[in-house]
Amino acid sequence: MGNHHHHHQHSAAEHDGAAMAELLDLEAEVLHSYLSEVTAWIHELTSDLPPRRILDLGSGTGAGILTLLRRFEEADGIALDVDEHMLHRLGGKARDLGMDHRVRTVQADLDVAWPAVGTVELAWASASLHHMADPDRVLTEVFSSLRPGGLLAVLEMDSLPLPRFLPDDLGLGRPGLEARCRALLAETLADRLPHLDSGWGARLAGAGFAVEAERTFAIDLKPPLPASTGRYAQATLRRIRSGLGDRMSADDLATLDILVDDDGPGSVLRRDDLTVRATRTVWMARRP
Ligand SMILES: C[S@@+](CC[C@H](N)C(=O)[O-])C[C@H]1O[C@@H](n2cnc3c(N)ncnc32)[C@H](O)[C@@H]1O
Known part of the structure; x- marks a missing residue:
């Protein structure tokens, strides 16, 4: 065991x-x-x-x-x-x-x-x-x-190393998902990386x-941005998902799952409104 x-x-x-x-x-x-x-x-x-x-x-x-x-x-x-x-x-x-x-x-x-x-x-x-x-x-x-x-x-x-990719209103879940992720991340990073x-x-x-x-x-x-932008957003959001997942609401987790999915229609690999x-x-x- x-x-x-x-x-x-x-x-x-x-x-x-x-x-x-x-x-x-x-x-x-x-x-x-x-x-x-x-x-x-x-x-x-x-x-x-x-x-x-x-x-x-x-x-x-x-x-x-x-x-x-x-x-x-x-x-x-x-x-x-x-x-x-x-x-x-x-x-x-x-x-x-x-x-x-x-x-x-x-x-x-x-x-x-x-x-x-x-x-x-x-x-x-x-x-x-x-x-x-x-x-x-x-x-x-x-x-x-x-x-x-x-x-x-x-x-x-x-103090926040990750870029912003998403519009405030994704047309999916409660608006402001990325802002809520960033606020959570700021809290954990203040402890983990004090020299940022x-x-x-x-x-x-x-x-x-x-x-x-x-x-x-x-x-x-x-x-319009190249396809690598979607893969970069996906990798970043997956990292957030694994690092902060236990502190997010079930609602936001469900939205994040749709965004980081490889295939679904809501995947960041398919969105044409990503920014960096x-x-x-x-x-x-x-x-x-
Ligand atoms: C965020 S990454 C940046 C990597 C690269 N400079 C770039 O811009 O893509 C930070 C890097 O610092 C390395 N690193 C962290 N602490 C270190 C240490 N004590 N000694 C040597 N390298 C370290 C990590 O392994 C990681 O590769």
């Missing part, structure tokens, strides 16, 4: 990891114009010291490092993450793109110790610093691994960086 239970938990965690990796890939696809705007901006800021080595902290499945390596054709990359599943998937994508000789994956838990990654000219941390137990310590380590004149780009989100939206500019300055710019991107994609609305902020920080 005990063993069975254990096995069950293990595969649920694995499934969760795979679902998260899928979600990150879809996010990269849907938000590609934001990502390429940010890398173009980095390109301008690094003209004096073009990066030869780029470090991606909490790389996930490689949205950042693979975009950067396309932008900086002379550079090699290091993708660092605690999660082997993510890195494995990143390796597969790098191979598909013919870039595997340019990217090295390093499995390391930054809450435990900083790995030996050497010196880099460019570091990138997208939606990863808020996961760290002690982001200030990590920022100090990044500072030490940058060459003087090198740049760190921090991409973070406000925690004043990264001041933290960067505290670690010795000169903060050269802070820019907020209001992402607002409107229909999200706020992201980027800090460009230089090691003097």
Whole structure:
């Protein structure tokens, strides 16, 4: 009985990891114009010291490092993450793109110790610093691994990481479903991820960086949108369903089930009124 239970938990965690990796890939696809705007901006800021080595902290499945390596054709990359599943998937994508000789994956838990990654000219941390137990310590380590004149780009989100996809009135269930989900999520995240939206500019300055710019991107994609938008909305709403399901009303759960279904007529895969609305902020920080 005990063993069975254990096995069950293990595969649920694995499934969760795979679902998260899928979600990150879809996010990269849907938000590609934001990502390429940010890398173009980095390109301008690094003209004096073009990066030869780029470090991606909490790389996930490689949205950042693979975009950067396309932008900086002379550079090699290091993708660092605690999660082997993510890195494995990143390796597969790098191979598909013919870039595997340019990217090295390093499995390391930054809450435990900083790995030996050497010196880099460019570091990138997208939606990863808020996961760290002690982001200030990590920022100090990044500072030490940058060459003087090198740049760190921090991409973070406000207190609610998930985009808004749905109209208030879905023509199904009680209006305001997404707003109610977001309110519940805000409550749980305040406990689980206390560093979300925690004043990264001041933290960067505290670690010795000169903060050269802070820019907020209001992402607002409107229909008609490509099919990947529906899959991204589905993956996000499924994550909400599994994380918050026990705190939602039976009514809202039933509506959510219709939305995340693969086949039904009410599925987000079929809706033509989806949007993607999200706020992201980027800090460009230089090691003097
Ligand atoms: C929200 S994902 C962002 C992934 C990627 N940067 C992107 O923008 O698509 C956060 C990533 O940080 C990684 N991470 C969280 N805590 C970490 C730690 N202590 N050390 C290393 N990586 C960590 C997670 O495994 C995950 O891949």
